[in-house]
Amino acid sequence: MTLSESAAAPADEVVLEAVGLTKHFPVRKRLRDLFSRTPAVVHAVDDVSFALHRGRVTALVGESGSGKSTVARLLAQIYPRTAGDIRLHGTSTRVRGGRPFRSYVRRVQLILQDPFASLNPVHTVRYHLTRSLRIHRNAGRSAEDLDKALANLLTRVSLAPPERYLDAFPHELSGGQRQRVAIARALGADPEVLLADEPVSMLDVSIRLGVLNLLQDLKERLNLAILYITHDIASARYFADETIVMYAGRMVEGGDSETVTQNPAHPYTRLLTESAPDPERITGDGAGAGIDEAAGKDRGQGEPPSLISPPAGCRFHPRCPHAMRRCTADVPPRLTVGDRPGHWTACWLYDPATVAADAPGSAAPDADPAVPPPPALVEREDTATLGEAR
Amino acid sequence: MRDPVLEIRGLRVDYGLGDAAVHAVRDVDLTLHRGEVLGLAGESGSGKSTLAYGLTRLLPPPGVISGGEVVYHPVDGPPVDVLSLSPARLRAFRWADTSIVFQGAMNSLNPVHRISTQLLDVIKAHEPRSAAAARLARARDLLRLVGISADRLESYPHQLSGGMRQRVMIAMALALEPQVVIMDEPTTALDVVMQRQILGQLAELRQRLGFAVLFITHDLSLLVEFSDRIAIMYGGRIVEEAPAADLYRRALHPYTDGLLHSFPALRGARRELTGIPGSPPDLRAMPTGCAFHPRCPRAFTPCDTDVPPLGRPADAPGRDVACWLHPVAEPVPR
Numbered sequence: 001m002t003l004s005e006s007a008a009a010p011a012d013e014v015v016l017e018a019v020g021l022t023k024h025f026p027v028r029k030r031l032r033d034l035f036s037r038t039p040a041v042v043h044a045v046d047d048v049s050f051a052l053h054r055g056r057v058t059a060l061v062g063e064s065g066s067g068k069s070t071v072a073r074l075l076a077q078i079y080p081r082t083a084g085d086i087r088l089h090g091t092s093t094r095v096r097g098g099r100p101f102r103s104y105v106r107r108v109q110l111i112l113q114d115p116f117a118s119l120n121p122v123h124t125v126r127y128h129l130t131r132s133l134r135i136h137r138n139a140g141r142s143a144e145d146l147d148k149a150l151a152n153l154l155t156r157v158s159l160a161p162p163e164r165y166l167d168a169f170p171h172e173l174s175g176g177q178r179q180r181v182a183i184a185r186a187l188g189a190d191p192e193v194l195l196a197d198e199p200v201s202m203l204d205v206s207i208r209l210g211v212l213n214l215l216q217d218l219k220e221r222l223n224l225a226i227l228y229i230t231h232d233i234a235s236a237r238y239f240a241d242e243t244i245v246m247y248a249g250r251m252v253e254g255g256d257s258e259t260v261t262q263n264p265a266h267p268y269t270r271l272l273t274e275s276a277p278d279p280e281r282i283t284g285d286g287a288g289a290g291i292d293e294a295a296g297k298d299r300g301q302g303e304p305p306s307l308i309s310p311p312a313g314c315r316f317h318p319r320c321p322h323a324m325r326r327c328t329a330d331v332p333p334r335l336t337v338g339d340r341p342g343h344w345t346a347c348w349l350y351d352p353a354t355v356a357a358d359a360p361g362s363a364a365p366d367a368d369p370a371v372p373p374p375p376a377l378v379e380r381e382d383t384a385t386l387g388e389a390r
Numbered sequence: 391m392r393d394p395v396l397e398i399r400g401l402r403v404d405y406g407l408g409d410a411a412v413h414a415v416r417d418v419d420l421t422l423h424r425g426e427v428l429g430l431a432g433e434s435g436s437g438k439s440t441l442a443y444g445l446t447r448l449l450p451p452p453g454v455i456s457g458g459e460v461v462y463h464p465v466d467g468p469p470v471d472v473l474s475l476s477p478a479r480l481r482a483f484r485w486a487d488t489s490i491v492f493q494g495a496m497n498s499l500n501p502v503h504r505i506s507t508q509l510l511d512v513i514k515a516h517e518p519r520s521a522a523a524a525r526l527a528r529a530r531d532l533l534r535l536v537g538i539s540a541d542r543l544e545s546y547p548h549q550l551s552g553g554m555r556q557r558v559m560i561a562m563a564l565a566l567e568p569q570v571v572i573m574d575e576p577t578t579a580l581d582v583v584m585q586r587q588i589l590g591q592l593a594e595l596r597q598r599l600g601f602a603v604l605f606i607t608h609d610l611s612l613l614v615e616f617s618d619r620i621a622i623m624y625g626g627r628i629v630e631e632a633p634a635a636d637l638y639r640r641a642l643h644p645y646t647d648g649l650l651h652s653f654p655a656l657r658g659a660r661r662e663l664t665g666i667p668g669s670p671p672d673l674r675a676m677p678t679g680c681a682f683h684p685r686c687p688r689a690f691t692p693c694d695t696d697v698p699p700l701g702r703p704a705d706a707p708g709r710d711v712a713c714w715l716h717p718v719a720e721p722v723p724r
Contacts, residue, residue, distance in 0.1 A: 063581040174669040175434075204433040205608055205652050209665030231581065238654030238663065261656060275586040276656050279614035279638050303551055303584070 014051045014090070015225040016075065016108060016193045021048040021084035023070050027308060042307045044070045046249045047084070052193055052225040057216070059228045059240030059257065061272070065304055067249040068229045072197045075227065076110040077101065106136050109186035113198040115178035119170040125181050126166045129153055132188030153184040157214060176207035180214065187218070193225045194218075201231065212239050233272055237261040242342075245269045248304050248315040250331075255343030265337045265345040268316045314348070322349055324358035394463055395569050395602050396422040396445070396488075401458035403437070403444040412673045414440040416626040417458070419700065422570060427596065427603045429617035429634065431610045431649070433670045437626040438606045439493065442572050446490055447472065447480060462487060465569065486516050489563035490572040494579055498559060499547040505558055506543040509533075512565045532561040537591055553584040560592065564599065572604045577612075589616055611653045614638045622646050625671050625681030628700055632709035642703065642711040645682045680714070688715060 024041035045067040052058055062068045073079045075086060077095050085092050088107065095101040112118040119128060129150050133139040139146045154162035157180040170178055179199060186194060196215065200208040216239060219226050228240050236243045236257055243257040245266065253266040264270045303319075305311050311318055317327040326348050335350040337343040348354045403415035415437045422428050432438045443449045445460045460472040464487065475483055492498050500508060509529040513520065520528075530540040536557040547555055556576065563571055577585040593616070596603060605617055613620050614634050621631040622645065630643040641647040648666035655661065668685035671677060677684050683693040692698075692714050700710050701718030 063583065176669055204670065205610065206433060206649060206666040207669065209652050209663050210667070213665070233582075234654045234656040237656060238660070258660075271583055273656060275582040277582075277609065277612040277615055278656055279611050280655070280657055303553065 012056070013054045015054050015088070017049075017051045017085075017087040017090075018071070018075060019049050019085040019087060021071065021074055021086065022046050022082045023067075023074055023079060024082045040308055043249050043310050044307060045074065048246075048251055049084075050244055050251070050254070052227055054192070054225050055219060055223045056242065057219060057226040057228050057240040059230060059236035059243045060246060061230055061233050061236050061243060062246035063231060063272075063304060065248075065307070066246040068246050069197050071246075072110060072195045072227065072229055075193075075195055076108060077104055078110075102135070105191075106189050107191055108193040108195065109189050109191040111179075111182055111186050111194060111196045111199050114202050115175060115182050116170075116202070118182050119178055121170050124167050124169055125154075125173075126150065128181065128185050129188055132185045136189040138188060138190055149188075153188055156187060156218070157181070157184045158210075159184070174207070175203045176211060179203060179211050183211075183214065183218075187222075191224070193227070195227045195229075197229045198231070199228070200235070208235075215239070232276075233261060234276055245272070248310060249307055250315055251346065252316065253345040253347075255337070255340060259340045259343045263337075263339055263343075265343065265350065266316075266347045267320045267322055267349075269345075271319075314346070324348060324354065326354050326358050393424055394421045395424045396463070396604075397461040398441075398445055399459050399461070401441065401444060401460065402456045403440050403449065404454050404456045406452045407454065411454075411456075413676070414453075414626055414673060415444060418623075418626075418628055420621060420628060420631075422602050422604055424569070425596070425600045425602055426619065427593075427605055427617040429613035429620040430604060430606045430623060431608065431613050431620060432623035433608060435670050435673060436623040438623050439574055441623070442490065442574050442604065442606055445472065446484065446488055446572065447475075448490070462570070482516070485512065485563075485568065486566045487568050488570040488572065489566070489568045490574065491559050491563050491576045493575040499555055501547050503546075504543070505533075505545055505547070505550070509543070509558075509562060509565065512562055516566055528565070532565055533558070535564065535595065536561045537587075553580055553588065556580060556584075556588060557591070560588070560595075564595065564601070567599060568601060570602050570604065572606070574606045575608070576605075578607070578609075585612075609653075610649050622649070625676060626673065627681065627697075627712065628710075629682065629713065630709075630711045631700070632711075636706075636709060640706075642706060642709070642716050643682075643713045644686050644688050644715070648685075680712075690714070 023045040025044055027040040027042060048071055050058065060068045060071060070079070074081050077086070080096065087093070088104070093104060095104045130139065130146065133146065133149050138149060140149055150166060151162040154160070154165055159165045159177060159180055165173070165177070165181070170181070173181065194215070199215065200211050203211060212235065215226060215228070218224055228236065230236055240257045242254070243260040244254040245252050245260065245268065247268045253260060253264065253269045260269065261273060264273050305315055305318060311328070313329045314320070314327045314332050317323040320327065332346045332348045332351070334344045334346055337345055337350060398418055398420040401415055401418045402413065404411040404413050406412055418441060420428070430438050430441070440449070440453065443453070444455055449455065455473060462470045462472050462483070464470065470483070472483065499505070506529060509532060510525050513525045513528055529543060533540050533543060538554055538557055542550065542554070550558065560576070577588055580588065592603070605613065607613060614637070617634050619631065620634050620637050621628050622643065623629065624645050630637070630641070630646045637646065638650065641650055645666070648664065651664045652666060654663060666685055671681050677694070679692070679694045679696050680686070680698055683689040686693065696714070698712045698714050699718055700712040702709070703711055703716035703718060705716060
């Protein structure tokens with residue numbers, strides 16, 4: 001097995017790229033819909049573009065239903081896409097099964113959330129790994145080669161000694177060990193890209209870190225490009241180089257992880273970071289003071305919208321305390337925030353012309369004044385236009 | 391504030407009988423005070439849910455309570471021994487005095503009945519003589535209490551979002567104004583934004599109604615922020631108990647310390663995360679001595695032979711720990 005043959009390629013090279021990726025799921029037609037021209041669809045993913053770089057981790061953060069898992073399945077080509085493009089090393093790829101699909105998954109592997117469901121309970125670890133090696137022609141020519149490859153895989157995911165785990169059934173392993181086997185199975189294909197769909201959310205807190213550290217270590221040693229999908233924005237800060245935030249099927253913010261988590265620009269990202277549990281918020285006596293403070297802060301924030309008929313314009317505008325008239329009509333493009341290179345957000349608040357013409361908060365009568373305005377607004381607080389609006 | 395509402399003394403819960411029994415909860419002592427939020431944290435298999443089901447006598451077979459006592463102190467009247475209640479008394483005690491919000495409560499509603507039917511059923515069962523109109527008014531009030539408009543009363547569960555269903559469950563748990571509400575991972579299935587909304591609401595309700603909460607979760611970062619005191623469970627025993635802020639600032643038990651260094655922080659300096667090596671113990675083959683010693687970075691001589699008792703260590707007054715690194719100065723007065 002030559003798992004590191006691709007390591008010679010230059011670092012930071014774009015391996016897999018999503019360009020305007022869109023996925024709509026059809027909704028079952030009811031009788032009264034028979035005569036309507038436009039079929040109802042769930043807008044699961046709309047216009048998502050990003051690139052995965054060799055040796056880098058990109059995190060995709062969002063609530064459940066935001067379309068982040070659909071993105072992973074689109075990239076793995078399990079679902080056909082509705083529109084947009086997937087480029088592997090710059091070449092557009094669309095595979096529907098058979099040999100082209102096999103040669104695609106050889107390079108792009110998916111790790112699923114639940115290691116209790118993704119391993120077959122009636123087969124041993126040896127079977128799972130052997131299949132992966134055989135299918136992707138990494139098993140070698142002889143039985144010794146296979147044994148060596150199996151031991152190699154298990155050692156890579158820190159399941160040592162390999163003999164102890166090879167003939168174990170999934171039920172004999174703990175959650176963390178099972179997820180390691182699932183990762184080893186993905187590595188059996190010798191991939192360039194790992195798509196990890198919530199790889200640690202089913203695991204115990206004390207185990208999670210070990211699996212994340214393993215992925216980090218693999219990224220460095222094998223120079224893998226990793227897409228890390230999570231709902232836990234704190235773990236994205238810890239583990240990913242770059243973070244992208246999704247809301248209701250669209251990307252709302254992106255940039256390097258430290259900037260996105262520490263200086264969130266989009267109102268949704270700000271809501272997300274403020275909602276995350278934060279032990280530092282406890283006060284001196286610890287007598288539940290943290291709760292009351294938090295309770296006053298986020299009231300009436302609503303819920304994610306229906307994706308069958310998503311709101312026009314920015315999909316966050318019904319919940320946004322700073323919504324303007326333009327937000328209800330036009331989809332915001334990617335706008336640079338300007339505090340750090342590469343930090344962008346899809347929010348009209350960062351378009352000076354719109355803010356000048358429109359009053360932030362005008363379309364949100366019951367806006368919560370306790371939520372502070374985004375930094376871009378604070379900067380222009382002294383200008384006359386905004387002073388009037390308030 | 392400091393008088394107890396629920397006292398658990400030496401509770402033992404087994405699964406199975408005789409030699410084949412698995413000891414899921416071992417000699418747990420825990421006191422819930424009036425109006426406080428007590429957090430109970432632990433990994434899966436640490437016995438935290440079993441403890442909750444044990445003390446409410448909801449344990450399905452083969453679960454057996456093999457020892458200990460659970461004492462409930464009503465606002466007025468003599469203490470009640472929960473474990474020896476007759477079936478009729480137990481039925482009255484449940485929900486009226488102690489209610490429970492189950493793990494995955496989103497799926498605990500009956501999908502073929504309206505919310506109103508299910509809410510009214512609770513009130514009707516416990517107060518059969520109340521007038522129908524009064525019950526309906528009460529159900530409306532309950533929904534408003536948890537921030538759902540009263541006209542959703544006639545909805546079916548599938549017409550509500552996950553967060554709303556969860557709030558209906560909380561409303562149902564509060565229907566009879568119990569003194570104790572047990573919440574078993576109530577927000578695990580929800581998004582962080584919804585989680586914060588519901589917990590904020592819960593804190594507000596607690597302030598207003600004055601019930602005590604036993605909050606069970608595996609998410610220690612959540613507990614540090616939301617509870618008054620925290621008890622940490624490992625391998626069926628409580629290994630540390632302390633006020634939330636003290637526990638966060640200075641964890642005494644190496645397991646607690648490991649847990650605190652397992653979750654990445656969103657704010658503050660990026661600290662080095664260590665995690666805990668190894669995996670949780672198998673309840674069928676528990677290590678001798680302290681259950682944590684095979685994973686403990688600071689294990690020494692007595693750890694693998696003697697079980698450390700839970701008690702006040704000499705070097706940290708006001709909190710309890712079960713670890714040989716902090717020998718007990720005085721046994722816990724209970």
